[in-house]
Amino acid sequence: MNRLPFLAVLLGLAGLLPFVTLGGWIFLAGLFTPLPHLTLILLAYGACILSFLGAVHWGLAMERPDIITISGPSTRDRQRLLLGVCPSLWAWLCLCIGVLANMRAGYFLEIIGFAATFMIERAAWRQGALPPGYLPLRAVLTAVVIISLLMASLAPQNHYAL
Template structure:
């Protein structure tokens, strides 16, 4: 397995900056701005979950359709082999959207964080299954695993600090 290009690594790790900044701001002090930072964290998390799903949608539609027993290929939307990939392309976005609604409308940011954590972990598990089926390259999976571990660690830290009432002091 070859390593991802330096540009992919740079952009992947730069994508963690909003998690770090909003996670810190949502956990550093109690003020009206910590609620805004929490909203920003929930929103960015939902956006990134949507992006992770979109990657799988892209992988599915980029692959040429397979023909069955010499017959004309089925359209991708009707090809049973593509259905799980297309579903995996949409479910993370729906999970992110539900988490955002929970955080904004109820409002229950701790529950929203739990939903997002579960969404990132479920997507990562789904990506491992996709890799076993040959649907995603190993370099993608390797980078996604590292980035997901960091994102989940940030979200869990914010959740624990929020539930315990503790604050980050720097």
């Protein structure tokens, strides 16, 4: 099977709705009026989704009943577990920096996190560690997320104050 189930594709695309609407709204309306709460909501949603991407890899590692053996997990499973934790920690850092220091910096760090996660997943996909239809969907989702976060980050800087 070279394609993901239709429901997975549909839900993946539905997850873009907050990025597209909030990113576009922050960029367009943010030129005229401050939208500090929307910027925080988008940053938090991005952090949640970035953490979710890590959870996908934990799920792939844990789907096999033999993950816990006497000899320990395989190299691939260790890589999946590591990839499962890193996006969550990065998302937490993005959110902390965005809220405590600079919202725009938080957005840019999230962009780096989404891009880096995709590049690592691409390498794993080439080694056969991911389902065949996973990477094309992730490429589209990642591109839209990055564009949305970029649009939000380009809104006037003085509109980021909470």
